[in-house]
Amino acid sequence: MTAQEQRVALVTGATSGIGLAVARLLACQHHQVFIGARTPESVTSTIKQLRADGLDVDGTPVDVRSTPDVKAYVAAAVARFGTIDVLVNNAGRSGGGVTADIEEDLWSDVIETNLNSVFRVTREVLNTGGMRNKKRGRIINIASTAGKQGVILGAPYSASKHGVVGFTKALGNELAPTGITVNAVCPGYVETPMAQRVRQGYAAAYDTTEDAILPKFQAKIPLGRYSTPEEVAGLVGYLTSDSAASITSQALNVCGGLGNF
Numbered sequence: 001m002t003a004q005e006q007r008v009a010l011v012t013g014a015t016s017g018i019g020l021a022v023a024r025l026l027a028c029q030h031h032q033v034f035i036g037a038r039t040p041e042s043v044t045s046t047i048k049q050l051r052a053d054g055l056d057v058d059g060t061p062v063d064v065r066s067t068p069d070v071k072a073y074v075a076a077a078v079a080r081f082g083t084i085d086v087l088v089n090n091a092g093r094s095g096g097g098v099t100a101d102i103e104e105d106l107w108s109d110v111i112e113t114n115l116n117s118v119f120r121v122t123r124e125v126l127n128t129g130g131m132r133n134k135k136r137g138r139i140i141n142i143a144s145t146a147g148k149q150g151v152i153l154g155a156p157y158s159a160s161k162h163g164v165v166g167f168t169k170a171l172g173n174e175l176a177p178t179g180i181t182v183n184a185v186c187p188g189y190v191e192t193p194m195a196q197r198v199r200q201g202y203a204a205a206y207d208t209t210e211d212a213i214l215p216k217f218q219a220k221i222p223l224g225r226y227s228t229p230e231e232v233a234g235l236v237g238y239l240t241s242d243s244a245a246s247i248t249s250q251a252l253n254v255c256g257g258l259g260n261f
């Protein structure tokens with residue numbers, strides 16, 4: 001693929017875990033990748049790290065909960081690399097607890113970060129990012145197996161990810177005639193900083209240790225282990241390919257068999 005044929009990909013939450021693995025893989029697969037996350041130092045160090053490996057990566061800080069931030073972020077991506085061919089909505093947070101005790105602020109922040117952001121960034125990429133005028137596009141939303149089944153002590157998270165799956169199916173059907181595919185990738189347990197925070201949360205809720213929580217979670221996974229960020233990125237990479245042109249409006253698991261629906 002020549003430089004002129006390179007595609008432009010936007011990846012949110014790309015300074016850690018799954019987003020970082022996705023940004024690296026897409027850059028290795030001849031994309032120019034524009035990353036974003038809230039912490040400016042992490043954005044700078046991630047760009048430096050990926051460029052040191054010869055990858056064509058840039059980015060700016062962005063808080064996906066903020067419409068002005070998202071507008072500036074997408075405009076910066078277009079100014080740097082041109083209109084956007086691939087969007088990966090990955091930024092997200094965990095969050096839950098005993099539902100009767102959940103503060104409204106926590107509920108709202110989980111929905112804002114995980115669900116409203118997906119609509120907000122997608123709309124901006126379709127318009128300012130120019131995707132709606134293209135004959136080919138890829139929108140990939142990182143949902144969760146918690147977007148297909150209820151997770152105990154995870155009502156806000158599960159609700160937000162079910163919302164992402166619903167948004168994906170509706171937009172996928174809407175855009176199908178245009179050549180833009182829209183899919184959700186649903187990881188199960190993936191070893192990342194978020195997974196560590198989740199184990200800490202359950203250890204506190206069940207009054208036990210993180211070391212005791214880990215084997216309990218592993219035992220729920222038929223494969224017997226967490227997935228890796230690179231395994232999730234692999235499906236994202238496939239969905240960006242020409243071979244995946246007929247896959248749209250789907251929610252596909254990468255979960256070691258945790259969910260088989």
Ligand SMILES: NC(=O)c1ccc[n+]([C@@H]2O[C@H](COP(=O)([O-])OP(=O)(O)OC[C@H]3O[C@@H](n4cnc5c(N)ncnc54)[C@H](OP(=O)(O)O)[C@@H]3O)[C@@H](O)[C@H]2O)c1
Nearest residue numbers: 013015016017018037038039063064091092144190192194
């Ligand atoms: N790990 C799992 O087991 C698992 C399972 C299923 C689904 N997922 C989903 O996969 C995605 C990535 O998770 P991960 O495990 O890789 O998490 P992670 O390691 O905690 O990374 C999260 C990334 O998102 C960024 N981020 C968080 N809030 C943001 C905001 N408001 N605006 C912009 N960026 C934001 C973080 O950077 P800053 O903090 O600097 O903003 C970071 O780059 C999430 O959507 C998560 O729900 C994860």
